[in-house]
Amino acid sequence: MADDGWASMAGRPPAGTDLDDRLRPLDRYCWELTDGLREAGRAVDQNPDAITDHLGLPVIDFETQCTLPPQYRTPNGHPAGILAAGASQLGRVITGERFGYGDPGVLLAAPGPTLSGLAVQALADAEQRRRYYERIAAGPTWTFxxxxxxxxxxxxIELETALTPDADGGFVLTGEKRYVGTxxxxxxxxxxxxxxxxxxxxEAVLLDTSSPGFEAELLPMVGLRGARISRIRLAGVPVEPAQILGRQRPPSRRGLYGALHVLHRGRLGLAAMAMGIAQAxxxxxxQNRPNLPGQARWRLDEVDERIAVLRRLVHRAAADVDRAVVNVHRIGAVKLRAAELGEEATMLAADLLGPASLVEHPWLEKVYRDARAFEFMEGTGGIHRLSVFQGLIKGDFLAPLSPAAATENAGA
Structure with a gap:
């Protein structure tokens, strides 16, 4: 696969990191799992439904197993220690970059808990978790x-989708959601x-898509087509009290808390995938122009250096989350920079490979489109710039925040 630049990454530890004895094997293992990922990515880009033909890829099973609680995992040959390492926030970042280097569209097209699983982890009671994870573990299950x-x-805090009581002691859900993956x-x-x-x-409601009144349709996409970005219409969908996640929790630790919990962690995962695209x-x-002239080589070296610096910052932010220290401003900053760098790296690649590069290099044309999606996922650049500004004004940007303080700042 030398023609797509894959070989130059093989066996190379990522610059800008100091992985310990637990994480180095995870990084190597993730690299080994990426075989066949780009071929699957090309198929999914042409037809998002083609993901069903590639569910046997070990990388898809590994992703699912890492995002399941230990009691629901079926290791399927994956080493237990590596699965455990991949379940941490820092592990999620490491796997996200390696698999994003292969093809982020396949990850986003694949079944598994993804972001909804983070909401369940943050909010659900024991019975809600059991119902959710038993369904995921039973077979390929897509979530949203x-x-x-x-x-x-x-x-x-500005949501309009309404959960209103009905005459039978339950609720009905009415509203519309847009740009919802899968x-x-x-x-x-x-x-x-x-x-x-x-x-x-x-509130956060666990919903089955077969419920009456639930309708979802695919939106047209230019890049990351495997993500199947969709519109949801909710026309009086019946909701039982048991479907409301964390209904026994105090209001301050329910819906808004869960949404922010997911966004902070999801942004780090997206930053990692965008870094993977930039490095790729x-x-x-x-790989395709090994003898670049001086100025062009300097521009490419600069991108490598910026990726290495960003990688270190993303890893630090993820390690902080693992220690229950969540600085939302720094998380927003690294997500913003990763999205920008993904775009800039693909633009530079197109420039250095010549005027016809997007015609002559199909893989580059695809990744050029895919990289643009990260600007809009989990908050646009403008939102994150505002968060960085607020953090600097408050003096919080450089200071670690407790989970409670992070929630208060993000919800303000």
């Missing part, structure tokens, strides 16, 4: 995370909605 709305974006294919997911005014009136684009140029 329904937060973004047409008029409000992903502003959690919703048009999913069997189960989490919808964020409003039951009462104010930030503590937000740089390596692709070196």
């Amino acid at each position: 995370f329904g937060l973004t709305e047409p008029r409000k974006g992903s502003a959690a 919703a048009a294919r999913a069997q189960i997911g989490v919808v964020f909605c409003r039951r009462a005014p104010g930030p503590w009136g937000i 684009a740089a390596d692709y140029v070196r």
Whole structure:
């Protein structure tokens, strides 16, 4: 596969990291699992439904196993220690970059808990977790995370989707969600909605897509087509009290808390995938033009250096989360920079490979499109710039925050 730049990454530890004895084997193992990922990515780009033909890829099973609680895992030959390492936030970042280097579209197209699983982890009681994870573990199950709305974006405290009581002691769910990954294919997911005014009136509901009144349709996409970004319409969907996640929790630790818990961790995962794209684009140029002239070589070296610096920052932010220290401003900053760097690296690759590069290099044309999606996923660049500014004004940007303080700052 030398023609797509793959060989130049083989066996190379990522620059800008100091992986310990637990994480180095994870990094090597993830690299070994990426065989066949780009071929699957090309197929999924042409037809998102083609993901069903590639569910046997070990990388897809590994991703699912890492995101399941230990009692629901079926190791399937994956070393237990590596699965455990891959389940941490830092492990999620390491796997995200390696697999993003291969093809992020396949990861986003694959079944598994993904973001809805993070919401269940944060909010669900024991019975809700059991029902959710037993279903995931039973076979390939696609899930969705329904937060973004047409008029409000992903502003959690401004949600309009309504959860209202019915005459039988339950509820009905009415509203619309947009730009929701895999919703048009999913069997189960989490919808964020409003039951009462104010930030503590937000709830998270575990929903089966076969419920009456639930409708999802695929939106047209230019890049990352495997993500199957969708629109959801909720026309009086019946909801039982047992479907409300964390219903026994205090209001301040329910819907809004869960949404922010997911976004902070999801942003780090997306940053890792965007870094993978940036590194893949740089390596692709070196593989296809090994004798770049001086100025061009300097521009490419600069991108490598920026990726290494960003990688260290992303790893530090992820390690902080593993220590229950969540600085939302720094997380926003690294997600912003990773999305920008993914775009810049693919643009540079197209420039250095010549005017016809996007015609002559099909892989580059695809990744050029894919990289643009990260600007819009889990908050646009403008949102993260505002968060960085607020962190600097408050003096929080450089200081670690407790989980409680992070929630208060993010919800303000």
